[in-house]
Amino acid sequence: MKQSKWYAFLSGAVLLTGIAVYGLWIGYQDIVNPPERTLSVSEDERPVPEGDVYVALGDSLTRGVGSTSGAGYVQPVSAALEEEGVRTQNLAVSGARTEDLLTQLEQPEVRRTIENARYITLTIGGNDLFNRGENVDNFESVDIQQVVTDAKTNLETIFTEIRSLNDSATIVYIGLYNPFQNDENGQAFNQLILDWNASAKQLANAQNIDVIDPFAYISDLSRDLATDQFHPSDRTYEKFANDVLFVLE
Incomplete structure (x- = not known):
């Protein structure tokens, strides 16, 4: 056993x-x-979420940098649109220049998001012109006119590309302001920015894009700019949001 x-x-x-x-x-x-x-499920067969979409593109201004709460202008706009059942996708990248946004627009997922958007806002161009303030400090040695020309060319391509992806969305571009008004060469940038915003309006009109010109919003730097003296303050971001909502409504 x-x-x-x-x-x-x-x-x-x-x-x-x-x-x-x-x-x-x-x-x-x-x-x-x-x-x-x-x-x-393949990439092309992935189901698109239902409902309207608000897409935010661009640089640190659309990310809300400088805002004490991080809300910037996108979150107030998003909160208002959410009441209508509109979802928000913020695709902005801090530090982005016009060429960076053009590269982003080549990404399939970004393109598909734009195609399905009902509302689109974007901020771009400030990092091209200012280059973190270096172009202001080295105004005499920088070929700023060439910088502006290249950036405008990119901006036109950006407008055209976004509109080609979506022919029905309401698109709003927020132009530039001058945070370096008190610098030695700051006043020289005033005319550059005024010209930029005027050119942006012409380029945008050709694509049925609305433009908000925030140049006059920055008059008292300690009040209208954040503590970094470059990005908008909460007060200025609130103006951006109100302007955007006015256009969207």
């Missing part, structure tokens, strides 16, 4: 060892020769 139990125990141990070895071998094969896997 004891001998039969011993054989039964030995047979079970051998069987379990064999199963374990087989499992290890299957796992090894999965690592060395991984099986081909396909997604159950």
